[in-house]
């Protein structure tokens with residue numbers, strides 16, 4: 001993990017997935033974009049108040065509203081932690097919205113720590 | 125230019141569909157991305173409020189050269205005390221809604237933060253109207 005350094009370009013979603021030992025559920029061209037900031041929350045009300053920009057959302061929730069919330073907030077990628085699996089409905093919606101969804105076996109704390117270590121900045 | 129969308133109370137799979145369509149439309153109009161985000165976040169909060177708190181509603185979206193106006197009209201329980209509803213943290217949402225990541229009492233204050241104008245009127249027992257306006261500032265475009 002240490003080889004990831006802080007770059008102006010951010011970290012590509014594909015690289016992110018590797019960092020959190022994740023599985024990209026909707027592979028596609030939108031997986032190649034880079035993210036620079038992250039926010040961890042199970043509260044969508046809270047996510048909707050942040051000023052997201054090239055952001056990855058880390059959450060333990062797996063309902064369609066997580067994808068919708070990301071779409072409205074210009075969040076590019078969602079990492080679903082706690083080894084939760086997402087439904088087909090979510091995969092389809094995420095693909096439609098061009099939001100990449102990654103499933104990770106780790107706790108939200110561990111995912112957040114790994115992202116921080118790789119140079120992803122907090123929103124605040 | 126006017127469009128109208130139906131919003132079904134209780135239908136969580138469809139919640140956000142109208143806001144998503146509006147986002148696509150505003151992108152096609154090549155509006156400033158910051159403006160689009162303000163509009164769609166405010167609209168999504170209003171849409172989710174109908175799904176969570178009301179029985180049925182509509183969203184009327186009107187885009188002119190100067191502004192984007194969204195008018196939500198719903199049939200539902202209405203809001204008894206609008207000042208109280210506007211306070212951050214006030215919510216009547218159920219435990220089930222909270223488990224879905226909503227019901228923190230942050231939606232209406234967040235609409236106010238994102239929109240240029242917010243007007244709410246309600247008749248308890250009948251329904252609620254929420255008007256959201258965002259101005260299109262020409263000097264911020266094409267930069």
Ligand SMILES: Nc1ncnc2c1ncn2[C@@H]1O[C@H](COP(=O)(O)OP(=O)(O)OP(=O)(O)O)[C@@H](O)[C@H]1O
Nearest residue numbers: 045173177202209215216226227228229230231232
């Ligand atoms: N369309 C509506 N019909 C009836 N009541 C509403 C409506 N919109 C809001 N309310 C009332 O106002 C309260 C505050 O709304 P607000 O959007 O701020 O918070 P919330 O919806 O409860 O939670 P959050 O928006 O954080 O998910 C609600 O809990 C509800 O009692």
Ligand SMILES: [Mg+2]
Nearest residue numbers: 169173231232
């Ligand atoms: Mg709300």
